[in-house]
Amino acid sequence: MAMTKVFFSDLKSGRCSAVVEARLLRFWEARNVKRGGELMWADLLLVDVNGTIMQASISSNRLPRYQEQLIAGTMFSISGFDVARCAQNFRLTDSSLHIRFSETTSFKELSDPVSPLPTEAFRFRNQSELHGLANTNSHLPDIIGEILGVRSTVTDPPEAKNRVMVTIRLDSDDTVTLSLFDSQAVAFHMQLESMRDDPKVIVATSINPKLVGGRLFLNATSGTHVYFDKQTDAGSARFYQLVARDTGLPSAAPLLRSYAKVEKMTIAELSNFVVTAASQEIDFLCTGKVVRVEAEKGWCYVACSKCSKKLQRSSSALVCGRCDNSHAIGTLRYRVETVISDDSGEGTFVWFDGVMTKLHSLRASEAVQMLGEEGVNPEDSMVPPFITEMEGNTYTFQVRVTAYNFTEHHKTFTITRVDKDHGRLPNDDVDDNG
Ligand SMILES: [Zn+2]
Structure with a gap:
């Protein structure tokens, strides 16, 4: 029947x-x-x-x-x-x-050799539609766009946690970043490496659009499939449009940037990373301008000389809770909170002792001597001028993202290294994504 x-x-x-x-x-x-x-x-x-x-x-x-x-x-x-x-x-x-x-x-x-069934189907959404869907978690749409650059943390051999960030131009002049994680990041990276020529067009399916600091980010999901250039009819059509528009200018630098161990990221990308990626420990390189030193957060603290934890003052001595020592020996250490911004956004970054000592070639205890405030606990003393003068300076610094950053209330980032020459960049190092 x-x-x-x-x-x-x-x-x-x-x-x-x-x-x-x-x-x-x-x-x-x-x-x-x-x-x-x-x-x-x-x-x-x-x-x-x-x-x-x-x-x-x-x-x-x-x-x-x-x-x-x-x-x-x-x-x-x-x-x-x-x-x-x-x-x-x-x-x-x-x-x-x-x-x-x-x-x-x-x-x-x-097994009909000829079938009226479509060979492909997508739910493409344009930039403004993606904005409307962002953060609603309602739909996982598909996108098509021009692929402009790829940054990857994938190393050889691939380690456990990986991320690839693809810069894509959809339908407007704005670019968006598509992030792929873990095994999908590795697969993407390998595919790109194995291609003879860099692809021009990307189709990515079932992506989750997010707004972070007002900017649109696209994150891959388990359902995300990636197709390049002529692997799809839709991609093929876009591919030929781009080729027809080709200005004959020499082609841009290879898409897949030589992946340094530590990838450059904008502050918005960094903020998006801790909102969307799985908890992990990873280092990034950021460049930004100190817009504010948070003076009310102080600039130093008395640390246990054994374990570096902040000491509590009792009436007559310093107490280390971690070492369970009621007469701990204290050393002064820097802890400076700054708000740093770049073109993409701003964030709060903490400079700890090692990096501040190195940056200013001055220990916190020496800075206190220099201030010469009598009868004031060092941690309550005024912020030394060489720290407030960091406001307005641009630094390139390494940020360590740890499990701590992925918890709800801890959106401060720790600066672990700042480039020599006070973090000011030599000119030839400022390029990003062409
Ligand atoms: Zn201690």
């Missing part, structure tokens, strides 16, 4: 007794990061003859039955599945429904 053929748009919640024909666009595994990456299910995106995209999922226990058939681009007839409502967040399609493979699901490959 032949089953009724229906379209995705005909589906209703419940068991479906009809058959749909569709092409498998993409699929990926959903893993539980909190449970050591345990496989939960596979997500599939399918498109029918009307161009309607439908999400389908196969639970991990049923996956072995279908796994070998999962080849992107293949056409299937599907029947005996369940239809359920989608979660409201992170929607991958415009439909409010999705398909769940059940015990009875039949998933048969169609």
